[in-house]
Amino acid sequence: MSRIIGNDLPNIPWQDEPAGNRMPVWRYDGNPIIKRDAIKTSNSIFNSAVVPFGKGFAGVFRCDNLGVSMDIFAGFSDDGINWKINETPIVFEGEDEEILKRQYRYDPRVVFIEDRYYITWCNGYHGPTIGLAYTFDFKKFVQLENAFLPYNRNGVLFPKKINGKWAMLSRPSDTGHTKFGDIFYSQSPDLEYWGHHRYVMGTYPGDASAWQSTKIGPGPCPIETDEGWLLIYHGVLNTCNGFVYRMGAAILDKDQPWKVKYRSKFYILAPDADYERNGDVPNVTFPCAALTDAKTGRIAIYYGCADTVTGLAFTTVDRLVDWVKENSL
Ligand code: BMA
Secondary structure, three states: OOOEOOOOOOOOOOOOOOOOOOOOOEEOOOOOOEOOOOOOOEEEEEEEEEEEEOOEEEEEEEEEEOOOOEEEEEEEEOOOOOOEEOOOOOOEEOOOHHHHOOOOEEEEEEEEEOOEEEEEEEEEOOOEEEEEEEEOOOOOEEEOOOOOOOOEEEEEEOOOOEOOEEEEEEEEOOOOOOOOOOEEEEEEOOOOOOEEEEEEEOOOOOHHHHHHOOEEEEOOOOEEEOOEEEEEEEEEEEEOOEEEEEEEEEEEOOOOOOOEEEEEOOOOEOOOOHHHHOOOOOOEEEEEEEEEEOOOOEEEEEEEEOOOEEEEEEEEHHHHHHHHHHOEO
């Protein structure tokens, strides 16, 4: 039995595992929970992040508009399933006009640390890099310095300081549809200056785990468990029809998270449903958030589907940790 270290969340969205299910993650039967046209101006709403907030939930959503311009929007929900997303993008405040200039924003993550919610996203600054901001109420957002130089994507904060430092996973990249990608760990004393970078894990070169042979990137903020940090991530295979994005899981050392204890050879979820196979970018399942309930071990994963809509899937800490250990590379 594995245990989540964290808060209870009695109102976590949930459906029991269907009978005869063979995979460790199963889909919500009302998927997709957010349709492409959920706000007036959206072409697509996907790769988005949610957290418990007040008596319900809040989130930051990637809405590409009808010009296919990428930006992030706040949204709210009572049950984590039915969402009301603002019609206008987040407007950031901050100390430096240079940093507040918007080029594009996409693929947000959100995490509560100490006293507030932190948001990271892929922020256009002469190429993609990691934007960073905080909010207390999902109304006022204060933008901090970009964490890294371009080019980088998938910046994901840990939910607490580790060895007295803020900790972030990221995936250095290029300006385009990157053909490579390994996960690194970076540390900061103040959320502004990042260093002490450590290699965590890369693509798997062999045929044994081809689904993650082209690039990988961290998904939801890591989940603390008694086994270490449970990381759900995406892995990509380059095929004759283009990239295919699947989900995997790994367990990182509690105190030195750049050390990988286990990493699953088999994926945990892959594009299979119609809304994952068909959309603006076919064959993409891209996890960006996970809600957890420490009491029951339940995990609800939010993921982008075919770069078009948002899906919800379920697992438990036991199912995932067992799967990763039993199929460890
Ligand atoms: C990545 C990002 C993601 C997207 C994925 C698949 O490079 O743009 O937002 O989901 O490609 O298109």
